[in-house]
Amino acid sequence: MLKMSSMNRSKYTNDFVPIRSITNGVIICDNNEKVTGVKIVPRNIFILEPDMQNMIITNLRNVYNLIDYEFWIIAADRPVDITAYLSRLQLLYNQQSSPVKRKLILDDINKANMFTTNNVVDTEFYLLFKEKDMDKIQKKIRNLIQAFANAGLVATQTSNDDLRIILDNFLNGGTTTTFGTVMS
Numbered sequence: 001m002l003k004m005s006s007m008n009r010s011k012y013t014n015d016f017v018p019i020r021s022i023t024n025g026v027i028i029c030d031n032n033e034k035v036t037g038v039k040i041v042p043r044n045i046f047i048l049e050p051d052m053q054n055m056i057i058t059n060l061r062n063v064y065n066l067i068d069y070e071f072w073i074i075a076a077d078r079p080v081d082i083t084a085y086l087s088r089l090q091l092l093y094n095q096q097s098s099p100v101k102r103k104l105i106l107d108d109i110n111k112a113n114m115f116t117t118n119n120v121v122d123t124e125f126y127l128l129f130k131e132k133d134m135d136k137i138q139k140k141i142r143n144l145i146q147a148f149a150n151a152g153l154v155a156t157q158t159s160n161d162d163l164r165i166i167l168d169n170f171l172n173g174g175t176t177t178t179f180g181t182v183m184s
Contacts, residue, residue, distance in 0.1 A: 017171070025158045026137070027167075029130075036137055037071070037128035038144045039162050041154040059151035066147060069140070071129040076169045077121035086112050126158060126166060 018030040027035040045053045086109065093105040127144060131137045141157050148155035 017167075019167075022160050022163050025160060025163065027163050033130045033132055034134070034137060035128055035130045036141070036163075037126055037158050038141060038148070038155040039158050040125040040127060040148060041156075042123065042125060043153055056152045060153070063144075063147040063151050067144075069129055069131075071127055074126045074128060074166055076124050076126065076166050078124055078165050080115065080120045080122055082112055082115060086116075124162070124165075126162065127155075128158070128166075 020028045020030055022028070025036055029035065043056075045056050048056070089105055089109050089112065093102060093109065096102045096105060129140060131140065145155045145157070
């Protein structure tokens with residue numbers, strides 16, 4: 001049995017998470033396994049006709065039944081960043097001389113500010129898998145993208161940023177962390 005004093009305890013997450021790096025949309029683990037997958041663009045099927053809804057659900061079931069390896073489906077929340085949109089609205093507001101147009105733009109600015117103060121997030125969906133061989137990874141990704149396209153959904157390979165968001169959500173219990181420079 002190990003004594004508490006002999007155990008290496010670190011206060012840093014990166015000391016106990018077995019990740020070497022995130023490169024080219026792939027998490028490279030310490031044991032050389034690679035975790036990657038596809039990001040699936042959400043689609044609101046409930047606004048479609050019932051026949052179309054059923055077709056997409058059936059096609060999606062077929063996609064999952066074709067996968068013959070271990071995979072994880074993850075829903076991750078990503079904070080919505082509308083600062084660029086707010087800046088454009090503010091510039092437009094400053095350039096307007098018409099009181100009616102200024103009021104409409106100000107209404108949009110107030111709505112946008114409401115989104116930023118209420119921690120609005122986009123929910124993104126991922127299908128991840130692990131594999132050691134890069135050729136097999138690329139083949140699986142191509143097959144998944146094609147299978148989801150056949151089901152009426154758009155999928156792309158995960159990016160480094162996508163994987164960081166997933167890890168951040170997992171390691172921080174869905175709480176967004178923001179680190180910045182300390183100002184004096």
